[in-house]
Amino acid sequence: MRVPLPALLCCSAASLLLLLLRWRRRRGLWKKVKQAQQRQERSLVQMQMAVQRFREQHPSVKMVPILSLPLPELSKKLRDGSLPPDHVFYAYVGKALQMATETNCITEYLQESETQIQKAKLTEKLGLLYGVPVSIKDSINCQGHDSTLGFIKNLNKPAAEDSVVVQVLRRQGAIPFVKTNVPQSLISYDCKNLIFGQTFNPLLYTRSPGGSSGGEGALIGGGGSILGLGTDVGGSLRFPAAFCGICGLKPTGNRLSKKGVVAGVLGQKAVVAAVGPMAKDVESLALCMRALLCEDMFHLDSTVPPLPFNEEVYSSTQPLRIGYYETDFFTMPSPAMRRAVREVKELLEDAGHTLVPFELASVDRVIFNFCVRGMFADGGSSFLRKFKGELENSSMGLFFWLLRSPGWLKTALSWIAKPFAPRFSDILKSMRANTVDEVWSLHCEIEEFCHQFIAQWKKLNLDVMLCPMLGPALGIGYPPMGSLCLQLAVSYTMLYNALDFPAGVVPVTLVTDEDEEELKGYQGYFRDWWDRTLAKAFRGSVGMPVAVQCVALPWQEELCLRFMKEVETLSLKKNMIV
Template sequence: MRVPLPALLCGSAGLLLLLLRWRRRRGLWKKVRQARQRQERSLVQMQMAVQRFREQHPSVSMVSILSLPLPELSKKLRDGSLPPEHVFYSYVGKALQIATETNCITEYLQESETQLRKAKLAGKLGLLYGVPVSIKDSINCQGHDSTLGFIKNLNKPMAEDSVLVQVLRRQGAIPFVKTNVPQSLISYDCKNLIFGQTFNPLLYTRSPGGSSGGEGALVGGGGSILGFGTDVGGSLRFPAAFCGICALKPTGNRLSKKGVIPSVLGQKAVVAAVGPMAKDVESLALCMRALLCEDMFSLDSTVPPLPFNEEVYCSTQPLHIGYYETDFFTMPSPAMRRAVREMKKLLEDAGHTLVPFELTNVDHVVFDFCIRGMFADGGASFLKKFKGELEKSSMGLLFWLAKSPNWLKTVLSWIAKPFMPRFSSILRSMRANTVDEVWSLQHEIEEFCHQFIAQWKKLNLDVMLCPMLGPALGIGYPGKLSVAVSYTMLYNILDFPTGVVPVTLVTDEDEDELKGYQGYFRDWWDRTLAKEELCLRFMKEVETLSQEKRAA
């Protein structure tokens, strides 16, 4: 029997395509294996470095060094009473332990040992002299990848440091590791195909949060005294809340973002920021003092030349504080509500004035500002990032929505509206916009900010006390609870500085109450469950009062 020539050609072409696809996938998996081997070598290098130091300095008490808060540690480093190599290798050793337990470190910056040797010869000592610091994957460090969890970004070392890292080095800090992130950064979990899942250092069955999840795990476990991440919807605040540490999300241009790779290039509706993470508020304040310097202002002229305002931070005047327990969109867990109520009482007892603040139309903010603003092109830019990648299923619903045409989103939104109103709104918000629609959206966001500030001024508020999502969710759950970003994304839209301070622990009673949690919408998500110095000053007040209560 003779086979027609066109059939033979089609069959051959099909086989060729399969072969090319197989070869490409094999090449990608090879890159993944090489990256994991580099990660393993990094941990071995850390282990060998610590071992050499311990052999040469057997009497050094690493435990006592690790117990020092950053301000005290910094003072001892600067006055010479504590050698920088003692501090450096103490933290390399602890970071190695936490990385082994949580898988939070992607790479050891071996040149940090060279910088350490040079730091000892430095004449001028910066505010962070000798302080080892950790850096999120997406913040560029010269000679190292910034992968964002994408295979295509492997083996593409950055040509220069980000401005943030340059200023840290000039202030004497020693960046020594880079930390893990979720693929694309658009998640508040911490997992990617290259380096895998990062775990919470307090409870390994829980997520460390994201997208600065590697930072949260490392700082929360004590493996870094000062870490740096980014935040476009809670990416600093989720890890801080989940891992029991402090974080500051500044306004978008207070610290330079030059050399920091964003999740979605070019979008301006939801304002991204770079910020620090540490165990206490005083450490965050010291960090901001160091970073808000002439080097920062000269290296990036888009950063306003505003040094740290000590008068605002150190003020003891009573504050006029707005507060709310819920945003009426994501029902707070019992622990969240209790934390706000307990803190409200402590603040009132300390002489501050607390004023109820009612949020309205948060659903409109989430859907029409946040989701529509982030994906104004219908998700095309987001999809482009995944082109040629091996694994996309971790993004689930978001990836499917980005691939769907406008007409399908419109039809499904209309069908889903009576039964699943929030899902219907997400479908509607993920449609591609015209230029005119984007301009109208930007104008609407501006008007919303003016209205919010007017309400703030009418109540004569200094700061706001509000809940943060908690307790830490189980591994994989953040992907099922995307709408819970309502508590954080609001302040990216407003571009307000915000911070997280741990004030209490989840109790057995909280867990029992959570069993009856129903939420406001009872959909599948419910069933799953102004100024930086003033913000820091309020965070310090909250931290002090909560510590005094625990000590009583």
Template sequence: MCVSIAAIAAVAGMGRKRCAEQREITRYPHDSHRRVGGGNPCRKAPFRRGRRLSAASILSLPLPELSKKLQDGSLPPEHVFYAYVGKLATETNCITEYLQESENQVRKAKLMEKKGLLYGVPVSIKDSIDCQVPPGHDSTLGFIKNLNKPAAEDSVVVQVLKRQGAIPFVKTNVPQSLISYDCKNLIFGQTRNPLLFTRTPGGSSGGEGALVGGGGSILGIGTDVGGSLRFPAAFCGICAIKPTGKRLRYCEESVGPLAKDVESLALCLRALLSEDMFSLDSTVPPLPFNEEVYSSTKPLRIGYYETDFFTMPSPAMRRAVRQTKELLEEAGHTLVPFELTNVDHVIFNYCVRGMFADGGTLLDFSKIRPDVACWLLPEKSQEPSCTPKESLSQQLWDSTSTPLTTSTFPPQDFCHQFIAQWKKLNLDVMLCPMLGPAFGIGYPAKLSVAVSYTMLYNALDFPAGVVPVTLVTDEDEEQLKGYKGYYRDWWDRTLAKVSSVGMPVAVQCVALPWQEELCLRFMKEVETLSLKKNSFF
């Protein structure tokens, strides 16, 4: 088998071509370093002679097994690398750059004295995460103004990945500004769901979701400020975890992995929660991965709810939670009802106003992205519109006496109340709905308020993961015809139009802050039980 140079060249040049044609600008006028070139990569591909594993066999290996073969030398890094390079497809339009220097990293891998936990593993990286390897790569966030501004250095997470032996090989698409759970911008265009091209892959780590979900990457790294890891995972039928905000890096966005199974997420966190991370970033608490918690088989006490009483769950969402609850009970776990209150107040006052707490510097986005402007409407019952910047800003601050400050955001009082309720019920973890199935392209802009299920745990700063558990059925679709919602407003009427028979539906698994290992352990339990019941993944 050999890698198609045409496919790689298409990946490397798609952004430049689209910019020139759609925006009449020239991207990277002297960007020979971004094109593959340098001879036919088929000559570098290892699938020609002698004892070998086919590319298809390599691509079928789960990350833990693949990593084991790379560690013991039974599978050379270049075999794995070119298998995944050959799998890079442009149909979903998820890749923004092919990192050609990754080929040099593959060649140098054999010379590594110490093999890290991710030795030889190709890893895809979200556009917004800096990659510096000369001559550097842009982190555009979907903005044309950020072109030709290569990163000055690798982000800490990329540095740790490389020290652990991983090989970043592509960067992936995002929605403009990252404040959307669709995946489209004026540079690279619309990314599509690998399961159904008419559907969005989610966002803002949508390129990662599409690439990992389509089999073109075995491990992806994204960020999550309101569900940006969990939406792509749920929409593309894969797994992801949003850690506690400061567990991996102190910033407003939680950095986390996406993969096809929970064990792969655990392997990634083992590698990231290492001395490499702690020495590179002193703001990260030196808390190594807790194997004892992750491998425990002790029955769990699990809180659960089917609705947040703000966005009425679709029939498929509600069934996913009920079905998972029943499986967990049958496995010997204890399920305890948990009732959410005041979610509408929390979402608008803590999440949305927190995002625009400086009085609205991000409001300039509304000139380009109407869906961003719709976030600022103070009443869910209002119909979204693209109001001019001035009236939006006035509307935002007319409904509150002063802009939010660090003394009122994060919502410490609400967080303490939530934890008190959690502790009163003596819970270990929480099972809750995850928005889905995947919406049609463009629908997230019409349903911005539906992020309530994910953004709650960004406001609380709890670790939260997503696991696919079922598929939408004809019965779900029939019940959706009677969907009314809680407000019977424009958003509820729009959600009632979403239909997706056969698409995956996920649940969300949550733990208290700093308990990522317990969250992963819970996710693994949900994954195992769901796979026993279903064989669709």
């Protein structure tokens, strides 16, 4: 049957119109991206000009000695008046500018910080963080600035007010001065988006800084910030800390306020997110927690329990009873990861602590049934909505296709893949949409698992736990298929989001030639595509830092920090002797 010419012309015209509209929409999006990139470039120019002005006015000020001071000592000098706050501020603006140029870690300079620092010179030296420059992750609201999460649709939508944690930092005298880069949607352990591009590891530019707090990790790891705030919903703070050789603390989910902090996946309660500090050393984390856990935070957000920092617990020197494990039998540790746990275990035993083996069980259930299923309990529809109207990201194509697939297709593909790709099969099964009854049942399962875990902990009479932390830093571009791979290598970190335990990371060693040689035999526990990909991502990391993870029971952040401090002290002493 012949199609009438008018109908054919109408169809052609409609198709052409759709193509034109799509082209105009894409052009509009790229224009917004270009404007954001120009704003980012202007921020760097503003930083450069600010530093140049200061150096012309104060040519005798030496920046290097200021940058070498640890936060507790720096803070003390600022508060006793022996170090002017503007000297510290411009020293860090200059170093941050250098790191932004080298690693692309900063998205925006908070120029109003220059006004704050001038006011600080004229006011009383109040607050535990008086005059301390602080960097802020993109997703944490700062008044008058975007929280993009790497999405074009979030550009030019400045926050109406500071998040509670930023308000408290300001009241404690801190000076938020830059916002830092994140991966699009935050659900990634790399740090790249279509607006600001890729952030690089300051220790080795071919490696990832981790994600999603990757800009923070790169900036602090490179010395451009002395203290920063990140967020964590599966390792998003701990990955960058470990990859960039710094310390980080993920508190219990509601120990610090999340009011004004934008989440990657809104509404889900299975995997608990947290806000936490990142810094070069543990004492700096403790100082930040002292400052934040104050009446101001409890007043500004009444959902946060009024638990001030417990100095007695943090400063205790009593021997600890420490559980430990070298592997979760889900993600095979790299040789350096396993060695790090063994060496720290020996150091702790030599220091008089008691180490007790802890047997992990059902980690695959935690990852697939609790974490993947919990994060995507709606079949991924809310996650997909975030990408609606955005420019396409080719690396996420397969993941998006799977999320958009109907439940029956996910079930069928899961059944087909089970014999030769069991983990892929389990991911597919976990990403189907759940009924309300199924979600409620899932929450009950997670609660019961938490009680069982704590019962095992208490049966062994443990104080804290020593665990592996994924590392060393993966190569840029891993994982190559976007978020589809994310749920697998996060097993060491996401467990403690599901349990909602405080967990911190401390760098303890560096990758050796022997580790690299032993890595050649790495096959993983499943010997599947993801294990092979992870082995490739680990390679070429000699000299890169490797961390361990320190864990405590809920609401025991001070005990977690005390344990982290012990690990840090013993590791530094060993490395100095070596």
